[in-house]
Amino acid sequence: MNDLEFLDCAEKLLLAVEQGCDRINDDTDADIDAQRVGGMVTLSFPNRSQIVINLQKPLHEVWLAAKAGGFHFRYDTGQSCWLDTKGEGEFFACLSRYASEQSGLQLTFSA
Incomplete structure (x- = not known):
């Protein structure tokens, strides 16, 4: 994946x-x-907890920081999705899980 494909x-x-x-x-x-500020989106919940998603352009990764920890995702062209580099799963499934935990509600994000 080249830089333009990553950014897209x-x-x-x-x-x-x-x-x-x-x-x-x-x-x-x-x-x-x-x-949103540039390549970073901050999700703030009523309980003042946050989830931060930001682009790591030189690494071609998307990083997600939540109460549960920090996670790095790379785009898998074969599966057409963003996958955790340590095998924790697909980006939107992880975001849904962590946002649900932090909000106390069942929330679902999708591509």
Whole structure:
């Protein structure tokens, strides 16, 4: 994957996270505040906990920081998804799990 392909895939991921927050806020009482600055999206929950998603352009990775820890994801072209570099799973499944844990609600994010 070259730099332009990474940026295209990563931009789609960040946009899906932002749209997911909008959809979740419309459908639930989660009240997630999504703030984007460049290649970073910060999700803030009413209990003041946060999840931070940011691009690591030189590594072609997306990093996710949650209460559960820090996770690195790389795009797998064969599976057309972002996978954790240590085998913890697919990005949106992980984001859904950690956002649910931090919000106390069952939340689902998708690509």
